[in-house]
Amino acid sequence: MQKHIIDITNITTRLRASGMKVDDFFLVQFILNLLPPECGPFQINYNTIKDKWDVSELSTMLTQEESRLKKQGGHSINLMGQRAGKGLKVTTNKFKKKKAPAKVQQDAHKELKADVCRFCRKEGHYQKDCPIRKAWFEKKGISCDPNYKSK
Known part of the structure; x- marks a missing residue:
């Protein structure tokens, strides 16, 4: 995420050098909108606080969020109720490849017979x-x- 912020600030620096005015509030919102879905709670938290951050504060907060997400890892739990699996049809041969030549031979054999x-x-x-x-x-x-x- 740090590299992502640096890339965006570099782009805004080039825009400012060419004479375009880019507000810091707009830049913070732009960075927040480009965050991955895992950072959804972080975005909600930012939108609920009264104080608004500048780019350097956002950078430090995103670094903390990134370390928190890494500690959290990819652990997930799937909860199912007692009747959650009822009615599901299980197919075991779903991913097996079918033998096309044997079927062609079978069809030819049927035509002859x-x-x-x-x-x-x-x-x-x-x-x-x-x-x-x-x-x-x-x-x-x-x-x-x-x-x-x-x-």
Whole structure:
């Protein structure tokens, strides 16, 4: 954060050298607005106090805040109620890669098997037209005609 403040003050020094007037209050607000989200409580604290800081006071306060955040570290706790996980669907194979060549081969295999009889497993006709199936039904004394209704 210290480097960040130095960079911004260097920019304002160049602006002032070119004849542009930059107020210290504006500079402090600009630096505060560019802080990361972790410094949100720090910004709220600054906005609630009556005394306003200049850039050097802001720099020392941000140095203290930065050291506090480093001490605090990345520790976090996730709290869940008793019923918080109910209804969640757990998928275990979510990140596994699918084998594309095997699927392509499977689709090609399905296309080749599309005109195969499910009864005799021969190509060229379907189960409803299978002569072996019709002979088997006739042998059993059952009609395979779809319009036939038994009594």
